Amino acid sequence: MQLNEQQRLRLAAATLSLLGVAGVKPAAAQEPAAPEKPWTFDTGLLLYKEGNGRVQAIEPVLNASFNLGGERLLSAGLVFDSLSGASPNGAAPAHTAQTFSSPSGGGQTYTTAAGKTPLDDTFHDQRVAANLGYQFPLSHDSKLGLGLRGSSEYDFTSFGANAHYSLDLNQKNTTLGAGVSFEYDQVRPVGGAPQPLSHMGAGGGGGDDEEGGSSKNKNLVDLLLGVTQVLDSKSLLQLNYSLGLSSGYQTDPYKVVSVVDANANPLYYLYESRPDKRTKHALYAEYKRFAFDRDVLDFSYRFFTDSWGINAHTLSLSYRWNFSEAFHLQPSLRFYRQNAADFYHFALFSGEDAGLRYASGDPRLGAFTGLTGGLQFGQQLRNGDSWNVRLEYYKQRGQSSDIPAQAAAAYSGLPTAPDMSAVILSMGYRFNW
């Protein structure tokens, strides 16, 4: 180490500012003690609203963690989720008005106008979810996190448990992680779970309990392997691989698929049917870099593929502009693209449904592109609290696919690739106590 002239001057200046404080106060002039703050509260509120009177949601989040000392952390979280609005029921639009039986049964129906994408506007839900976690060191370079979670909706209950292990290597330049998660879900469809691919009775209740009662369940096992590598003093890279195995009832009991003639007229509707097994793979890479000695650049890419024939690419980019000590602005962009599941059908041509095992018209299993643009503003307060607010616009642009060839001409004037857009406002406040 060489102490050059400039460093000598800096040392002198620093020492002067330490000692040369105006007005040397005698003893006893001491500041009051500050309290300790072992609690961290991380709170948030999400307001979500889709265009054209579709789904809207409000979702408050409260996460609390208590520092037990010795790097042991106890945490608990609570989420409420309240949704309402209309959601596509999977049926194809038609040149005439269409009437569907309401999932709530009792002979109630809803009608979709000619030329419109059928939406089930009886959709509403309240969800509460809670989680508990405990994280502790196993040695000076490894730690284990354990978690339990549960959630409840009026027709859906979920329980889960997970464990995550991480190991620091190479002077903490490399961190290896491995995790496993189990989940058990139970769905109790209103009016009972319909027999997959059975006819939806126009005006009749959907329930057909032949398939074993009103309650269905599924199990999920997820594995996560990852490595985080410090690249240099300003950047790091994370690579993850995740494997998801699910088995059980994965059909959406409220969704149907249209069976149509050559004029795109619906002949009847079949309750959708999805395979009992699904295997999902995801590869995820995230790169983070401190830029211009001030800002943070974050780039991530995910490749996803599953046994249902869906491949998806997700790209995310954000730039945190720390334009002052306390404030930041963070623009972000996210691009997502998926192709359709093997069993996705925009509609089935009459007769095509015979002998079919799986079919779904759920647009979420169809091909589409999603684009999200957002801007976050945040502030770090002098007392250590921080808050932020983020406004995003999310647009899904559908791509026509799996339209029966025999009816293709008749669909030319109908919305076969409906768009969806949503405005997302989220706020967060974090404080210690």
Add this chain to the structure above:
Amino acid sequence: MNETRSVRIEPGGDGFVARFTAMASPCEVLVDGADRTELRRLGELAAAEVWRIEQHWSRYLPGNIVDRINRAQGAAITVDAETARFLDYAQQLHELSEGLFDVTSGVLRRAWRFDGSDRVPTPSQIEALLPLVGWQKLHWQSPQLQMPAGMEIDFGGIGKEYAVDRACALLAAQTSHAVLVNCGGDLAASGPRAQGQDWRVGIDSGLGASSSLIRLRQGGVATSGDAHRFLLKDGQRYPHILNPRTGWPVPGGPRSVTVAGSSCTEAGVLSTLAMLQGEQAEHFLQQFSGDFQVIW
């Protein structure tokens, strides 16, 4: 901490000296030309200030700011203004010294006990402690300090020098006479004595006969290195000043370095850094035109 809290006025130097004990060191206050009454008043003021800082930043006093920071277990602690200035200083020193000066290095004492024996820790003992050392692992945004659990801060490396400077400045504001405060060889003088004479201070480096005389007009003098705090194994001497980046002392360095600077604190920083240069200590100090004495 069982030092007796008393200030004694005793003959010394050219007249009288106020003596007290603080920070495990004998301290003395000299006021050029003051009578005994004024010397007692100023001596008590200086002692109160040094004791206050000792209490404020002692590692051994439950409930003080250092104790609360060290027991925060990762929680953010809001510190008082004086500690905040000190942490700002620690941050600048860490940067300036490329990590050689680090207030978090105290945990290394769990492995190193400089008792003159040959009990040198094993590399794995040091390796195990290094994750707990490093100012850069702290999040310091005045007035809040957040430190990963298991780490500790310790102002011992520079706290005494700071206390000496503070006491000296406090007295200088209270009297027109020139003042010198000396705690165990770390000293500060507010200005030259009457008729422009230098202060002449004997520095006992603990090396017996090699006790030396230092002349000082204004500013500070600090000494690093200690004849009694080292380990000796296989002919290799391990001084008690550790390199926080490696967890080891720098071999081949001097036994003791005494440096004069514009303040006692600055001199303390320079003498500590010089000790960490090993064989290059003298060369390091020659880079700037300050008085220094290196004892090999």
Add this chain to the structure above:
Amino acid sequence: MIRLLWSLALLAGLSACANVKPWQRGTLARPDMQLEADPVQAQLDDHIYFSKEAASGGRGFGGGGCGCN
């Protein structure tokens, strides 16, 4: 499987990276340089995209436990 092998090869390559010494790591310790710098926002994002898109996973275990998909 080929993709998996490719990713493992990438991991092996990483160990050749320059070591960042602990005292050079101040920047990486910044709260905004953490991989999960804003867990609440990440949690909300996971929930939205889990209910609106077919793909999930990769980053962590977020998004599940919902009858929305």
